[in-house]
Amino acid sequence: MLTTDFPHPDSYRADEDELDAREPPTQDFPDRNAYQAAWEQWDAEYEVFQERKTSGAVFIQENGCGFSTLLVVTGPHRGSLWFDGRATCDLILPLTLEGRPVSFTDWLARRSMELVCW
Template structure:
């Protein structure tokens, strides 16, 4: 798989593959070096999770990140602050919720409904200042809820326009991938092929097949 990806750099039409050559965000069909078994095990121990088998195999045999669907796979790296993923803006992941179970669709809907019902109403406050203070506190709750909705999942890839792909590592949905459409007031939705949920291997191989065809003029 690694050799197939790197070979696409020499294909006749690599620019036809979305995200490969897009200004500074393009992955250019480059892959970071694979991690060793000891490194992956150390990352799992520090983060308090066990990576799904197909993603774990990718880290060990293909690369720690780089070329992949859309703008590529966010790399898993280690520095003086420990193991983390780095997004396409260079921002480190926040792994504090990674060990919590990924919430169900029903849980996310209930949380949003309950918080929405608590929105401050201006008429209930004696002045603008007190209303604005209450509204800001309520808005901060939305920020925390937004993060809680992806607890137990790794942000893998930016699809563009603020849409992201998440890999669940904790809870009943472990191993499945989800598309995050909240930037356009959408939902977190599972990736699926017919009745089956898509895992990391399915997702990556589907992209590689499509990218190979596009890069060769298909």
Template sequence: MTTNWTGVRARLAALRPYSGRVFGSGRHRFTLADPLTESQLAEAEHQLGITLPAGYRTFLAEVGAGGAGPYYGLFPLADSPDGWGWPGQYDGPGDLAAEFLSEAERARLDAEFTAREPREEDFPDPDAHLAAFRPWNEEWEVLRRRMTAGSVQIGEQGCGYSSWLVVSGPHRGSVWDDSFAADGLMSQLAPDFRTWYLGWLARAEVDSRGRR
């Protein structure tokens, strides 16, 4: 798979006069953070304990560390007093080195969790039901973190939805979205970051200027 990003910065710059015509572009305005150097990327990978997928890594080096992208844009990979990470994430990374779960395993875990939900009719009064429901409900946060392990939230879609890049396991490099806000799970958006990003850019060019 080629990871050359020649021309992408120029294509984005050409879209800036049309900011607001594409969903989310009113926020990122088709602008980018500066690209990262090889030494910065190596330092980030060392701290994060992973090797970034090739398509995303070359994007960071050749195009920009974040900014313009699908939906409300890409969270930037940046250094801070706390180390390298993605400022702006509302759902920070869990165990990035853990293998990203298969869809079947994720569905199995969700089914097991749902089957254990305390039912009001099984308790003598509402207070007893609530006392059992609260700890069960708190388990969801732990399970959700397990479901996103091996991936990093790279962008916000709005209404509580987000985009994730898989960094570990057989699905490494693919891009997924989550439906946790609607009691759903995760589904694959694209087999790799390049396909996902360039597909969005092509659609943005059509939507912003009507070019076909």
């Protein structure tokens, strides 16, 4: 998915809310097998949606505990770094340094820098 532009998180929030609202509620399925099948179908759609969130980006650093640093390679945010915090807060946030987006060059020069999620 590197040829697809990296989507700014604001661009998919409504779609995510709509998908979340369609998660099958247990009480709608008296038969456990029917519920399991419906949930697995929904979960497969959700997994594809989650993958699209990092289109056009490369994972350049694993930060532990499910957190990563992304380098955007396509689209209007190309060259900037983002923090993938979906493990706890379900957000992907731009990294900034002194109020401006962090570039790959910034990251290489200052691997232990004071990066801030914006």
